[in-house]
Amino acid sequence: MHTTDDRGHDRDHDPDEPTAPITDEVHDTSWSANLETPRHADDRALTVRDALAAIDHTTPGNHVNLVTHGSLGHPETFLYEAIEAADDGLDPEYVEQCGCGGHVTRVQV
Template identity: 65%
Template sequence: MSHSHEDLPPVTTEVHDNSWSANLETPAHADDLDAVVEQAVDAVEMTTAGNHVNLVSHADHGHPETYLFDALEAAFGDSVSVEYVQQCGCGGHVTRVHREA
């Protein structure tokens, strides 16, 4: 079931001039894969060059390589590097996106 993306609070409202983690693992994210991808792109946009954001995605969507990697490459091209870090104990997944300097 898909919900309006406007109902989901933003993953961040500030530019991060450091490395940080974005929580894309809430129940609302579990229900809406499009929102996960949209907010992942937003999180990367809000991360300054030379830093990374860890995107923590819900287990319900499976491995992020199947839905997130291509979307990030399409949005950012060579200005980012995408790396799968690990699966969390809770089943979610951590993907690190580094903004190139």
């Protein structure tokens, strides 16, 4: 059974179950990608993969806020280099730390 808490965060996740992509939709507006789920909490590779997918699904002229799990630490330590390597024109910008401990990074596409 799949449940979420009052903030919409996943409570249950089978680690052997394949993970769905962060989005299948192309966003023609600025948006936020939730990379704070329990499956992201201890998986930097998954977080980077989903962050890059979120960027790829954001149309030029818009930004995506990448909200990463606090347990992964500051996103500069694991995410920024991957974003910059994926596209030389991308410049991740740290926005803030959320009250729940997560971090928000904005990427203008």
